[in-house]
Amino acid sequence: MMLLAVAAIFVVLVLFSMPIVFSLGVAGVAGLWIGGYPLQMLPSSLVGGSQSWVLLAIPAFVFAGGLMERCGMSHALVDFARALVGWVRGGLGMSVIVVAYFFSDICGSKMAEVSALGSTLMPPLTKAGYKREDSASLIAAGTAMGMLVPPAIFMIVIAQVTNTSAVALFLGGFIPAATIMLCLMVLVYFRARRYDWPVDTRPSVSFLAASARRAAVPMVIPIVILGGFFLGIFTATEAGAVVAAYAFFAARFYYRNVSYREIFRLAYDSAILTAAVVFLLAVASVFQYLMGVSGVPRLLADVLGPLKSAPWLFLMATALITMLFGMVLEGLPAAVVLIPVVFPIAEKMGINPIHFNIVQTAAVGIGLFLPPMGVGLLMALKFANLSVGQHWRAYMPYVGALLAGLMLIILFPQITLLLPRSAGLIP
Structure with missing residues (x-):
């Protein structure tokens, strides 16, 4: 009953356009009061839920991503991707997928990535004859x-x-992302071939060499991240500092198009976003407490118990729930509210923690772009000037x-575990 009241308060606040992080905070405090739990535990929960060294990586990566996008690195990556695959039929469409893989490595923020790719790639796609859908x-x-x-x-x-280890999780994401990229x-x-999309560019060694030279500056980032983690040179937090410093020097002394x-x-925008993320983690600790004392983990364990003999079915079920959460609540609220509840169940079933987290990360990514409410999809549709109703049929094959x-990621855990295991981060 208490959780239903909390959920109702949260929904009402969201409908009144209160930001999700504050809606979660107010609903969580209301849950403590309705359930008769001591409010004295609130300050310690807020502090405890937000204290972690790895969170220091967030402002560094957000700052680096924003600075690199402002420099125009996305344009260099687009040209490089077009040189790689633009010579095949539908090559411009394929280059969108390729550059999304590369640009994610330097951006860090999905909304910033949608904005950069939409503004950079929508005009050439339209000019080449691709439908807006x-x-x-x-x-x-x-x-x-x-x-x-x-x-x-x-x-x-x-x-x-x-x-879990952020470094192992970072390494575990490279090959699964490439797997989905190949499917797309x-x-x-x-x-x-069905819709007779054009060839984008002719094979050209000179174009490939020139575009590779321009893309060399942003392409240093994935090499540094992958190599540094694999060799154990730095942690996730230290990697954020290295990438931020590299972005600063590239912007000031190579591109020279960004003022102080x-x-x-x-830097200010990065601090604001980081504060929102940390506050979200803090208020989520209250929700985790409420769900724990209400027996939600035990209830989920009983419901998902029949799937213990088939871990892949459990991963499918939790991924579906996570996708729906990601579509409705966006990515981070889905992570801090849902995943801590189902994660202990996965551990008891013997599912590798890194594999579980990568599956949930992929599910949240898909949920952010699911119709009709995925916030990432709605942002992409703004660039195409389309409504969900006009778009969803054309989008279903991509989903x-x-x-x-x-x-494939669920059925073959080695896709996720190969790099972390090779680096000695997991047994």
């Missing part, structure tokens, strides 16, 4: 896939709430490709 679908599906490519903020948060590119290949005023503004990639 397919253009928006390519950008949405590519960005959803990019959720698995570090340094996504969601990965840092999920590592915190499940007490296969879909684009067949749709290009803009840099300070980006199918995303789900096919998710199923």
Whole structure:
């Protein structure tokens, strides 16, 4: 009864346009009061839920991503992707998927990525004859896939709430993201032949060399992240500092198109976003307490108990729930409210924590771009000037490709565990 009242308060506050993080906070405090629990535990829960060194990586990665996007690195990556795959039929569509993989590595924020890809790629897609529905679908599906490519903020948060290694989670995301990318590119290949999409560019060694030279600056980031983690040179927090410093020097001394005023503004915006994430983690600890004392974990364990003999079915069920949470609540609230409840159940079933977290990360990424309420999808549709009703039929094949990639990740855990195991981070 108490949880129903809390849920009702949360829904009412959201309907009145209160930000989700504050809606969760007010609903959580109301739950403590309705349930008769001591409010004295509130300050310690708020502090305890937000104390972790790994959270220091968030402002660094957000700042670096914003600075790199402002420099125009996305344009260099687009040209490089077009040089790689633009010579095949539908190559421009494939290049959207490829650049989404690369750009996720330097951006960190899904909304910033949608904005950058939408503004950069929508005009050439339209000029090449792609329908607006397919253009928006390519950008949405590519960005959803990019959720698995570090340094996504969601990965840092999920590592915190499940007490797992952020470095292992970062390494575990590279190959699953590439798996979903291949599924999307296969879909684009067949749709290009069905709808006679054009060849984007002719094979050219000179174009490939020139675009690779321009893309060398942003491409340093994934190499540094992957190599540094794999060799054990730095932690996730230290990687954030390294990437932020690199972004600063690249912006000031290579591109020379960002003023100090803009840099300070980006730093301020990064601090605001980090404060919102930390506050969300703090108020989520109250929700976790309420669900614990209400027996929700035990109830879920009983409901999901029949799936113990088939871990892949458990992962499918939890991924579906996470997708729905991601569509309704956005990514981070879904992580801090739902995943801490089901994570202990997965551990008891013998599911590797890194594999479980990667599956949930992929599910949240898909949920953010699911119709009709996914906030990432709605943002992508703004660039195409489309409504959900006009778009959803054309988008369904792309959702199918995303789900096919998710199923491969679920059924073959070694896709996720290969790099972390090779780096000696997991047995």
